Amino acid sequence: MSDNSAKDIASKWLKDFGSFLWTVDTEGLASSFHSDGWLRDTLVFTWNNRARCGPEKIVQYIRDSNLKPETISQFELDERAYFAPEHGPLMRGASGVSFGFKFTTPIAFGRGYARLLLDESSNVWKALTVFMTVDDLIGHEEAGPELGVYDGHTVAWSDVHEERRRRIETDPYVLIVGGGQTGLNVASRFLRMNIPCLVVEQNPRIGDNWRKRYPTLSLHTPRSHHPMLYQPFPDHWPIYTPRDKIANWLEQYAVCQDLIIWNNSHPIPTPSYDYSAKKWTITVNRSGEHVTLHPRHVVLATGTLGHPRIPRIVNIEQFKGPITHSSEYAGANALLSKSAGKRVVVVGAGNTSADICQDLCFHGAEVTMVQRSSTCVVSASGVRKGLEMRYPPDVPTAVSDFKFFSMPLPYIKRLLSKEKDRLAANEKDLQDGLRKAGMDINMGPDGTGNFLLVFEKLGGYWLDVGCADMIASGKIKIKQGVEIESATSDTVTFADGSTLPADALVLATGYESIRDTMREIFGDETMDKTSLVWGLDEEGELLGSYRPTGHPGLWFATGDFVNSRFSSKQLALEIKAIELGLMQV
Known part of the structure; x- marks a missing residue:
């Protein structure tokens, strides 16, 4: 089958699917999916990440979201390289059509990806999986590169960076606890999303969380799987990254990404949250000096695992x-x-x-x-x-x-x-x-x-x-x-x-859960309000990570390089939506 036929198949399915959502035609929507097809949603229908399997559950999810007609519109194929419609294997013994697409809502630009398989009983192409996610909030898009010339070429970049550092250190909107790969990925994403954040790291140097491990340690996943956000490895990088190379890479990454970090720093017991002002009062031990901050959000990125068991x-x-x-x-x-x-x-x-x-x-x-x-x-x-x-x-x-x-x-x-x-x-x-x-x-x-x-x-x-x-x-x-x-x-x-x-x-x-370890800092009253962290819920979504935890202004960022690279965008969008009054806490 030709590429054109793949495009034709994708175009017809997407046109119908978009029409069903535009009119909230639940019967038509159900007909878009195979009996064991999946819809995975990130922030489109609810301010969370959800996954439902089967037409009945998918339709009920849309109903429960109270989607109004004429809300989701402008569906179109994403014809960029890697996302254009193509034929290929979807599972053992079955080929289908995969493609990316775009759409809009009144507040957001969205993206998606679908995998279609021909239903032989009806001779109709139906979805095995459909993913829909908010890509950017309209008017608050993720930033690209700066010009690099400031105030008509009269102000040095170092002065610009120092002023930004001063503002963030004085009044961070978000405090990120942990300067390992997860904290750094999240901080880099927040920087691009204009969310002022300060990272506090207990070690003397960024990368020490790796330098302190055993000398022969290398990542057991290949380098294509574990780059940092926005910054690929050079071509000669080892397939399996050794301990010290990843440590040094993280250190230079923090510099290249212009992140604001306090080393030798950690929060001390016990932060308090003002439910009226929606702010934390949290004291950080910064190299022996106690500094009190009032961020609106705290992201715990100290690792999925806590203290040694x-x-x-x-x-x-x-x-x-x-x-x-x-x-x-x-x-x-x-x-x-x-x-x-x-x-x-x-x-x-x-x-x-x-x-x-x-x-x-x-x-x-x-x-x-x-x-x-x-x-x-x-x-x-x-x-x-x-x-x-x-x-x-x-x-x-x-x-x-x-x-x-x-x-x-x-x-x-x-x-x-x-x-x-x-x-x-x-x-x-x-x-x-x-x-x-x-x-x-x-x-x-x-x-x-x-x-x-x-x-x-x-x-x-x-x-x-x-x-x-x-x-x-x-x-x-x-x-x-x-x-x-x-x-x-x-x-x-x-x-x-x-x-x-x-x-x-x-x-x-092994190690205990980060949720239990953080009780030493935040106390039982706060941590008891949060959800379990890591593992899968009944929909196959990660528990407690990059999604509302149950306590306002408190978030967990966990997992490996892949999780923080991708899901940092979800976390940034949630925090930005709260700031704009779009998402309630």
Whole structure:
């Protein structure tokens, strides 16, 4: 079929779909979708992100939104590169038509993306997925580049920047807590959206949240998947970004993006919120000086995960060797130099544990990994292949982000479920070796791999870069299905009564939720009003992140590079809408 026929198919469907929304023809709207089709909405019908499956639920959602006739209009195809209508596979054994589109509302410019599949029973093209999102509020569009010449070429840029810094430091509209990749992406987005924001970061330097991790750490996703917003990596950048390179990249990114940041700074207990003035009173410890600010919004971007989770081990104080949580693991040489021997027990079987075990084994330690529950283990090379299909290196990141987020996560799960036999076959040799070594291995929810575990649990998996071979060959031992219950000076005893000699312990036991950690700062009364953070709600949308939390003026920004790159726009639009009186709090 020709490209013209793809355009014809898309044009006809979009014309009908736009007409149904213009007149609020719910019967016609229902006919636009397959029986298991999805509508994903971000801020168009409600000031939130929602997803509904099936014509009946989609129609009920539109009814509940109280959409008025003649509200959504001017539907047209987006014929730019990467968004023009095209034929291609939509799922295993089925091809269809995918395309971008544009529309307007009385207050916003919108964008969307649809995937159509021919309904063979009616010979009508219907939607498998439709994504609709606010792209910009009219009159408050995301800014492009400045001219770079100020006041007729009479004022230096450094003076302009210093004046902007002074205004923001005196009266920030938003306070962003956390200067890692998430906080920086959000701050960059806010800057383009004319939302004055100040970032406070507890570390001395931007990037220290990475520099403090173990030396061999590299991101296990390919570089096309983890650039920062607005600023791609150079062509020679490593496929898997090492710890120190990402740390230094974040530091220069903050400078290049003109972000206003206080290092060595953190909020102190207990901020208060004035419901009448709709402002916070929050005191920041800035390098020892207490500074009180009154932002209208606080964005918590300190990471999805909070404080390290430390298991309770009876008589742990008797253990003579070093005990280190993985968050403080500084490498094999540093740990072994503190130990009287080389017998190391590593508790946990996720990504970090695998990296640490591999590092210790390579440096001559006798390593036992304690796997307490089943783990999804897949090869990093296989994950790279899958991610580079969704994030091709030669396609702009913003394009890949838009297309990825146009798909509800349950729809992606459905696609992966159709591939589960192939996914399992690809990992069979790796996983069989681990099972023979005594590990309990799975292929993720419904055999879909690690992908959904990222969003459901942010754990329970590892992407293998060599640890599996060390386990399969017996170089790394496995203790499976039990917790450490108690310790002596040089042994650990498990719940089943067995013991292991140990000279050092590494606890790769994960972290508590950011919501619980922030109770130390904001108090229970405030945090109890917020929703759960991370995991998926009943519609397959992320809980508590980049959407209203239940407490006015308090937001969570969580997830990896992808989440903050894309969803920072949603958060910026929500805050701007509140400022303009369009969204109620």
